[in-house]
Amino acid sequence: MSKVGLFFGTQTGNTEDIAMRIQDRLGKDNVSVHDISEADTSDFAEYECIIIGCPTWNVGEMQADWEGVYEDLDDIDFSGKKVAYFGPGDQIGYADNFMDAIGILEEKISSLGGQTVGYWPAEGYDFNESRALRNGKFVGLAIDEDNQSDLSDDRIAKWTTKLKSEFGL
Numbered sequence: 399m400s401k402v403g404l405f406f407g408t409q410t411g412n413t414e415d416i417a418m419r420i421q422d423r424l425g426k427d428n429v430s431v432h433d434i435s436e437a438d439t440s441d442f443a444e445y446e447c448i449i450i451g452c453p454t455w456n457v458g459e460m461q462a463d464w465e466g467v468y469e470d471l472d473d474i475d476f477s478g479k480k481v482a483y484f485g486p487g488d489q490i491g492y493a494d495n496f497m498d499a500i501g502i503l504e505e506k507i508s509s510l511g512g513q514t515v516g517y518w519p520a521e522g523y524d525f526n527e528s529r530a531l532r533n534g535k536f537v538g539l540a541i542d543e544d545n546q547s548d549l550s551d552d553r554i555a556k557w558t559t560k561l562k563s564e565f566g567l
């Protein structure tokens with residue numbers, strides 16, 4: 399069984415595409431990918447390590463399928479699990495809410511016992527505000543396919559190298 403469960407939600411496909419690139423980098427045997435719209439909360443229990451992928455939509459909100467399961471996350475025991483986050487956002491179009499969704503999810507999941515790993519520097523982005531910042535760093539990988547898609551491959555490569563060591567893969 400895989401050590402890592404990656405759970406993503408998407409409206410227009412970017413988060414799914416990034417999820418697959420992350421799985422490729424970490425190794426297909428290590429990572430099982432779930433679309434959150436088809437997953438059950440009991441699926442989370444199977445994994446020692448979790449990756450959460452959620453884009454920000456509608457100005458500072460989670461993607462719709464994550465909105466739908468948000469209350470049900472309370473039923474999951476995240477204690478003892480390492481949890482990493484990623485999401486695409488648009489730092490130019492939504493500069494006051496860049497990457498908010500992973501900040502909202504991280505706040506909830508860490509309150510349920512999840513240990514956040516995979517923090518990511520905020521340098522190299524141009525935005526005003528984000529709910530995803532903790533002590534000046536993003537809670538996870540920030541990808542901007544709208545404005546900086548040329549940087550995505552390198553960002554994914556660096557982040558997954560860091561995650562390999564943090565997850566012990």
Ligand SMILES: Cc1cc2nc3c(=O)[nH]c(=O)nc-3n(C[C@H](O)[C@H](O)[C@H](O)COP(=O)(O)O)c2cc1C
Pocket residue numbers: 407408409410411412413414453454455456457458459461486487488489492495496497498543544
């Ligand atoms: C109506 C609308 C609202 C959005 N709101 C935000 C936002 O508040 N913050 C942000 O960082 N990105 C925002 N975005 C950008 C999306 O998160 C971005 O395009 C992302 O790549 C979409 O991911 P998906 O294809 O997986 O759904 C918004 C995009 C649209 C069209």
